[in-house]
Amino acid sequence: xxxxxxxxxxxxxxxxxxxxxxxxxxxxxxxxxxxxxxxxxxxxxxxxxxxxxxxxxxxxxxxxxxxxxxxxxxxxxxxxxxxxxxxxxxxxxxxxxxxxxxxxxxxxxxxxxxxxxxxxxxxxxxxxxxxxxxxxxxxxxxxxxxxxxx
Ligand code: HEC
Numbered sequence: 001x002x003x004x005x006x007x008x009x010x011x012x013x014x015x016x017x018x019x020x021x022x023x024x025x026x027x028x029x030x031x032x033x034x035x036x037x038x039x040x041x042x043x044x045x046x047x048x049x050x051x052x053x054x055x056x057x058x059x060x061x062x063x064x065x066x067x068x069x070x071x072x073x074x075x076x077x078x079x080x081x082x083x084x085x086x087x088x089x090x091x092x093x094x095x096x097x098x099x100x101x102x103x104x105x106x107x108x109x110x111x112x113x114x115x116x117x118x119x120x121x122x123x124x125x126x127x128x129x130x131x132x133x134x135x136x137x138x139x140x141x142x143x144x145x146x147x148x149x150x
């Protein structure tokens with residue numbers, strides 16, 4: 001079977017069954033109201049670093065002179081989609097602190113727990129997820145299969 005057909009078969013299976021284990025209903029990219037709210041939150045709080053089109057900062061894989069990493073893209077070209085919704089929620093709320101990063105890890109990613117409500121954080125994740133394509137969604141389901149154990 002050509003790869004595209006396999007991906008399509010996986011996608012159809014994923015639609016008829018429950019969402020993949022890495023998905024949380026609170027970040028449902030098919031909920032239009034949530035995605036619309038998330039787009040606003042994104043433009044106001046995330047776009048300055050992660051890019052208006054989710055494209056990330058230039059050369060995002062290369063450390064800055066101060067040793068920190070630039071902001072990665074949130075679209076298909078980044079690695080955000082590798083992670084479960086729960087993990088993305090935790091990073092957005094608390095920043096890159098343990099258990100999301102080693103103790104003492106230095107990062108420019110702010111903690112949004114004091115700035116955004118939990119609903120706003122779920123909404124911005126729904127918006128980011130709404131931008132992922134079938135190029136990565138079946139792979140994400142595979143990669144987050146063990147996410148519940150974390
Ligand atoms: C001041 C700049 C800045 C802002 C604003 C910002 N981020 Fe980040 N973000 C970063 C940087 C830099 C990293 C990478 C840090 C690292 O790996 O050390 C990052 C990483 C992340 C990661 C981990 C990505 C991954 O693929 O593992 C998530 C999730 C994330 N940001 C979500 C958000 C969301 C959602 C918002 C808006 C609510 C936001 N960020 C706003 C700078 C920012």
